[in-house]
Amino acid sequence: xxxxxxxxxxVGAGGAGMRAxxxxxxxxxxxxxxxxxxxxxxxxxxxxxxxxxxANVEEDxxxxxTFDTIKGGDYLVDQDAAEVMAKEAIDAVLDLEKMGLxxxxxxxxxxDQRRFGGHTRDHGKAPVRRACYAADRTGxxxxxxxxxxxxxxxxxxxNEYYVxxxxxxxxxxxxxxxTPYKQKRVAGVVSYDLASGELHVFQAKSxxxxxxxxxxxxxxxxxxHTLTGDGMGIAFRRGIxxxxxxxxxxxxxxxxxLGILLTEGARGEGAILRNSEGERFMERYAxxxxxxxxxxxxxxxxxxxxxxxxxxxxxxxxxxxxxxxLEPEHIEAKLPDITEFARTYLGVEPFTEPVPVFPTAHYAxxxxxxxxxxxxxxxxxxxxxxxxxxxxxACVSVHGSxxxxxxxxxxxxxxxxxxxxxAAEYSKTADFVELPEDPEAQTRGMLNGLLSGTxxxxxxxxxxxxxxTMDANMQxxxxxxxxEQVLSDIASFEERYKNVxxxxxxxxxxxxxxEAVELGFLLDMAKVMTVGALHREESRGGHxxxxxxxxxxxxxMKHSMAYKDSSVTTESSAESVAGIRLETKPVxxxxxxxxxxxx
Amino acid sequence: MTSEMAxxxxxxxxxxxVGGGGEIPTFNxxxxxxxxxxxxxxxxxxxxxxxxxxxxxxxxxALHKVKWEIDGSLSFRRSCAHxxxxxxxxxxxxxxxxxxxxxxxxxxxxxxxxVEPIKGLPVEKDLIVDMEPFFQSFREVMPFLIxxxxxxxxxRLQSIEDRERFDDTTKCILCAACTSSCPVFWTDGQYFGxxxxxxxxxxxxxxxxxAGDMRLEILNDKEGVxxxxxxxxxxxxxxxxxxxTQAIAEVKQAILARKI
Numbered sequence: 001x002x003x004x005x006x007x008x009x010x011v012g013a014g015g016a017g018m019r020a021x022x023x024x025x026x027x028x029x030x031x032x033x034x035x036x037x038x039x040x041x042x043x044x045x046x047x048x049x050x051x052x053x054x055a056n057v058e059e060d061x062x063x064x065x066t067f068d069t070i071k072g073g074d075y076l077v078d079q080d081a082a083e084v085m086a087k088e089a090i091d092a093v094l095d096l097e098k099m100g101l102x103x104x105x106x107x108x109x110x111x112d113q114r115r116f117g118g119h120t121r122d123h124g125k126a127p128v129r130r131a132c133y134a135a136d137r138t139g140x141x142x143x144x145x146x147x148x149x150x151x152x153x154x155x156x157x158x159n160e161y162y163v164x165x166x167x168x169x170x171x172x173x174x175x176x177x178x179t180p181y182k183q184k185r186v187a188g189v190v191s192y193d194l195a196s197g198e199l200h201v202f203q204a205k206s207x208x209x210x211x212x213x214x215x216x217x218x219x220x221x222x223x224x225h226t227l228t229g230d231g232m233g234i235a236f237r238r239g240i241x242x243x244x245x246x247x248x249x250x251x252x253x254x255x256x257x258l259g260i261l262l263t264e265g266a267r268g269e270g271a272i273l274r275n276s277e278g279e280r281f282m283e284r285y286a287x288x289x290x291x292x293x294x295x296x297x298x299x300x301x302x303x304x305x306x307x308x309x310x311x312x313x314x315x316x317x318x319x320x321x322x323x324x325x326l327e328p329e330h331i332e333a334k335l336p337d338i339t340e341f342a343r344t345y346l347g348v349e350p351f352t353e354p355v356p357v358f359p360t361a362h363y364a365x366x367x368x369x370x371x372x373x374x375x376x377x378x379x380x381x382x383x384x385x386x387x388x389x390x391x392x393x394a395c396v397s398v399h400g401s402x403x404x405x406x407x408x409x410x411x412x413x414x415x416x417x418x419x420x421x422x423a424a425e426y427s428k429t430a431d432f433v434e435l436p437e438d439p440e441a442q443t444r445g446m447l448n449g450l451l452s453g454t455x456x457x458x459x460x461x462x463x464x465x466x467x468x469t470m471d472a473n474m475q476x477x478x479x480x481x482x483x484e485q486v487l488s489d490i491a492s493f494e495e496r497y498k499n500v501x502x503x504x505x506x507x508x509x510x511x512x513x514x515e516a517v518e519l520g521f522l523l524d525m526a527k528v529m530t531v532g533a534l535h536r537e538e539s540r541g542g543h544x545x546x547x548x549x550x551x552x553x554x555x556x557m558k559h560s561m562a563y564k565d566s567s568v569t570t571e572s573s574a575e576s577v578a579g580i581r582l583e584t585k586p587v588x589x590x591x592x593x594x595x596x597x598x599x
Numbered sequence: 600m601t602s603e604m605a606x607x608x609x610x611x612x613x614x615x616x617v618g619g620g621g622e623i624p625t626f627n628x629x630x631x632x633x634x635x636x637x638x639x640x641x642x643x644x645x646x647x648x649x650x651x652x653x654x655x656x657x658x659x660x661a662l663h664k665v666k667w668e669i670d671g672s673l674s675f676r677r678s679c680a681h682x683x684x685x686x687x688x689x690x691x692x693x694x695x696x697x698x699x700x701x702x703x704x705x706x707x708x709x710x711x712x713x714v715e716p717i718k719g720l721p722v723e724k725d726l727i728v729d730m731e732p733f734f735q736s737f738r739e740v741m742p743f744l745i746x747x748x749x750x751x752x753x754x755r756l757q758s759i760e761d762r763e764r765f766d767d768t769t770k771c772i773l774c775a776a777c778t779s780s781c782p783v784f785w786t787d788g789q790y791f792g793x794x795x796x797x798x799x800x801x802x803x804x805x806x807x808x809x810a811g812d813m814r815l816e817i818l819n820d821k822e823g824v825x826x827x828x829x830x831x832x833x834x835x836x837x838x839x840x841x842x843x844t845q846a847i848a849e850v851k852q853a854i855l856a857r858k859i
Contacts, residue, residue: 037730039773040676040684097754100744100807102762102769109756134769140683141769152743195723224678258655260681270607278611312613325607341681344700345655354613460667503671506638509724512671 001440002200006031007427008420009189009204011163011231014041015139015412016391016419017210018146018155023420024208025155028427031202033161033191035211035226035514038147042212042224043412046139047338048265049131050096050409051119052089056110057129062086064122065130069407070592072118072294073365073400074541074551076244076559078588081372081396085407085414092413093132101145103134104334114334115268118294118404124599127268127292131406136263136335142409160194162514163230165443166207166238168384169433184239184378186386187433190443194514197507199440205430206386206423209235209368209376210416213392216518217526218361218475219467222254222261226518231393233521235368236528240378240387241561243395243585244366245525246532247542249403250476252298254360256318258345262338262357264405267291269334271323273302274354275310281319286599293599296402296542299359303476306358313356320354359476365403365542366532367395369561369585374419380561380585386426386433390419397559401541450516455499459516462493462500466519466526474530479546483534487577490527497523528562531577536560553594559585624654628708630661632673633715636724643722647711652703658691658714659698662726675726682838685774689726690715695776695836717779719788733775736791740799740817745810761806768801768846770839777833777843789822793833793843796824800846803853815854824851 008024010017013034024030034041053060065086070077097103097111104112113129121128134141150157166189173183188203211231215223236242252273253262267273272291275281285301286293293301302319311317323331323339328351331339339350348355368389369377374396376387391412398411469489473482497519504512538552539545565581628650635643648665659677666673675698676686682700689698691714692706698714706712720728746755771794778784778792799818803811818824824847833843 036678036684036686037734040678040686042679042684044772045679045681045683094754098744098750100802100805102765102805103754105757105759105762107759109758111754137770140772144769144771148743151738224684225680226678272607274611274613276613278613280607280609283609320613322607322611344702345681458667459671460663501671504674506636506672508636508638509674509727511674512666515671 002198003203004031004200005203005432007204008206008208008423009033009202010208010210011189012041012209012211012391012393013038013157014210014212014391015043015142015146015409016416017208018150019413019416020208020210020390020420020423021155022146022149022153023417024424025150025153027421027424030424031156031158033158033163033189033202035160035162035230037159038150038157039143041143042227044140044143045222045224045261046142046409047136047261047263048268049114049116049133049138049406050093050142050413051116051130051406052093052132052410053086053130054090054093054111054113054132056106057113059121060128060130062089064120064128065089067123067592068119069398069404070400071124071597072404073402074597075557075594076397076400076540076587078397079590079592080588081398083590084372085398085410088414089410092410092417096142096145096413099145099149101134101141103132114265115292116405117264117267117292117298119406120289124288127289131265131268133265135333136265136337139409158191161191161200162194163189163191163211163234164446164517165190166234167436167439168238169436181382183382184384185433186384187435188439190440192443192447194509194511197510199443201435201439203432203435205427205432206388208419208423209389209393210391210419211393213364214522214525215361215364217466217470217522217529219471220254220259220358221361222251222259223361228518229521229525230518232367233524236524236564239564240368240376240384241563242366242528243369243559243561244397244401244532245364245529245562246536246560247365247401248361248529249295249363249365249542250299250359251362252295252302252359253321253357255341255345256313256356256358259360260341260345261360261362262321262341262355263335264295266321266323266335266338269330270326271321273298274320274322275305276312276316277310281305281310289599294402294404297599299476300544302359318356318358321357322354323350324352324354363403363408364392365395365397365399365401367393370394370396372396373422374415375422386430388419388423390415401543446517447513450500450502450513451505453499453501455501457496457499457501459500459519462496463519463522466490466493466522470526474533477544477546478533480534483530486530487527487534490523490530493523528580531580531582532560532562535582557587557594559587561585625651626704626708627651628661628703629711630665631711631713632665632725634673634725635722636672654704656703657699658701658703658712659687661703661712662698662714674724683772685772688717688774688776688779690717695780697774697776697838700838717775719779719785720775730775732788733778733792733794736795737773737798740791740795740814741810742798742802744802744805744808746807747809755807757806764806765801765804767841768797770841771797771801772839774838776836776838780832780836782830782832783826783828787822787826790826791818791823793847796847796850797841797843800850803850811853812857815850815857818850819854824854
């Protein structure tokens with residue numbers, strides 16, 4: 001085992017991690033640990049744009065953007081956080097331009113802007129052109145630009161270092177009102193070097209989690225194979241709660257059967273959805289902004305069309321994204337990548353044929369709870385000194401129960417920057433926390449257990465069955481029965497997981513071993529999401545319960561907070577699920593009263 | 600150019616058989632993979648697997664089938680699985696391609712499909728190579744915007760034409776398919792290689808950048824652009840369709856123009 005010491009350790013090298021690194025690296029000794037190479041991160045798959053009220057092409061202001069974000073999130077958004085994001089969006093875009101990002105331009109040479117779902121003029125009057133973009137590869141350009149600037153600033157990367165544990169210590173402390181509690185403090189992380197199979201302990205004053213999402217709990221997903229919820233899982237196992245995990249976004253336009261993302265920017269540029277009758281069905285579901293309604297509404301409408309028999313294709317299981325009325329030159333200029341995806345993977349020519357699409361699991365609204373300064377919370381309001389989180393792994397919460405398109409690229413830039421600055425500043429005044437004895441013991445035990453197992457269960461088989469049940473029962477439509485089915489399935493997977501076989505016993509590039517570790521995180525995350533969904537007996541944003549089809553502000557206008565708690569058993573109460581304790585946290589309101597959400 | 604256009608029709612007659620699909624055919628393939636694991640043997644060897652695959656499957660799906668159902672020790676990098684992250688460049692039937700972007704049905708399935716690591720970089724295990732020399736060349740061309748003078752309060756202005764000038768080379772995903780297809784790179788590991796030149800081009804021709812001369816100087820080195828023999832392997836290999844050879848030619852011309 002090797003021990004490294006840094007002021008700041010950043011876990012993850014996607015948009016949030018590298019945006020943090022650019023700030024932190026110039027202020028404090030910083031290391032970035034990533035399970036991939038930085039430019040492989042899934043930020044690069046984001047396509048459509050990044051919203052900011054620049055008002056370059058039409059009237060706009062950041063207050064409208066704040067409102068849209070809050071309404072889009074079905075009022076579960078913390079309004080102070082949404083304000084911060086919408087306000088700082090403008091500088092976030094200008095920062096990227098100054099770093100070299102090649103945005104598309106207006107005839108005047110300014111950053112061009114396009115329409116996107118749920119982004120409107122004057123509180124819902126009409127779609128507004130707010131998304132700054134670079135063709136349909138905005139995420140790619142952001143990832144490359146941030147990496148380029150990390151190279152410029154000599155940021156230190158540890159590539160293919162899988163972070164597998166978070167080192168926290170607990171101290172006795174007393175609250176202002178005199179009640180005693182355990183204060184967590186961060187000491188560092190434990191990571192596994194893929195090339196050598198060695199464990200490396202990184203002691204750090206500040207740790208920033210920026211490790212992305214957990215989309216691989218689902219079968220049909222736009223997410224990369226490597227998005228297995230490691231960061232959320234590590235924090236959860238060490239007693240950090242996870243907030244609002246039942247809210248998972250299904251992006252309306254995944255390539256049918258494959259889940260590969262086709263940007264909402266296509267609809268921003270004029271594409272529309274049609275059912276098997278050729279009908280533009282979104283006119284019925286969202287009469288004002290139609291195909292540019294927020295993603296939860298469009299995804300649900302699509303699934304409903306299919307359910308009511310108006311799906312297309314031999315199995316009537318998808319709808320169509322129609323671009324055929326747009327000029328081919330326009331499509332080629334604004335949407336070159338997604339049209340190529342349709343050609344490559346489905347053999348469909350989007351200039352002349354509509355493209356088969358269906359909702360695809362896309363984004364975790366929930367995650368590690370933080371305040372607007374990106375400090376991680378160990379309960380509703382106690383900060384863990386030195387521990388920060390930003391991007392999809394975190395829940396600020398700026399997305400509430402449904403994220404608006406483009407707000408994730410914005411989130412990683414605004415809160416990635418905040419995290420980098422905050423982590424570096426904290427490290428200047430703080431001391432190192434002493435490493436616990438045998439810091440890597442738990443990780444070593446887990447890896448040795450998997451390597452020496454004599455079981456017969458295949459990782460890929462359990463993962464496939466998990467993804468199948470999540471797609472069937474935890475997707476766009478949910479019921480008590482479907483969710484209980486998932487939980488009983490997961491219980492059996494957990495048993496089988498103990499009996500899993502890792503065939504590769506070597507030390508070099510043992511991805512077989514890592515896939516087994518990742519499955520452990522996937523099982524934990526699927527369970528937390530499903531427990532949250534079962535508990536939330538209402539429908540809000542991305543979470544739709546057929547048995548509770550209405551939003552219930554009285555009972556559920558609050559965040560859910562899931563804690564790992566081994567003292568909870570199925571006997572604890574009627575609703576309890578072994579190992580998880582659910583609590584709630586109030587939503588922060590500033591100036592927007594909850595209203596019925598119509599578009 | 601704005602995108603204002605007439606509202607599309609509320610209802611249309613869909614053409615017959617639209618989005619057709621129908622039954623997805625299955626077929627059998629032989630996947631022939633180059634295996635190497637120095638923990639087991641210093642020798643690399645071919646290994647064959649007979650697999651039944653589906654019409655929409657890619658080479659990556661075949662590799663996963665082996666790894667997930669037959670032999671977990673088969674090692675390769677992959678992440679996004681749709682041609683964006685650049686993890687899974689490999690040599691497929693002798694050509695550099697991304698495994699996640701190569702549909703099996705587009706290959707000749709009557710013969711074994713060969714998969715081996717990209718050439719010119721040290722092999723670590725099976726299809727995994729050491730990417731460090733590749734990224735080192737990338738870092739050496741100063742792949743970041745350098746601009747002199749005061750920062751503007753808002754964005755720098757750039758005309759649509761100036762933005763278009765370097766659009767092609769912004770598409771690079773650093774997968775190394777081009778560099779590891781280059782015969783010069785195979786024999787001379789010191790050569791910067793096409794990908795680094797592509798990334799230099801991206802800034803040299805960006806109207807906002809002021810360090811073009813410095814980059815041209817770097818690429819005028821004996822291991823720079825002049826090693827390029829214009830074999831076009833790189834352009835053929837690029838999974839993003841970048842005209843790599845043309846970009847290198849433009850850099851060469853810029854160096855010459857500067858000298859005059």
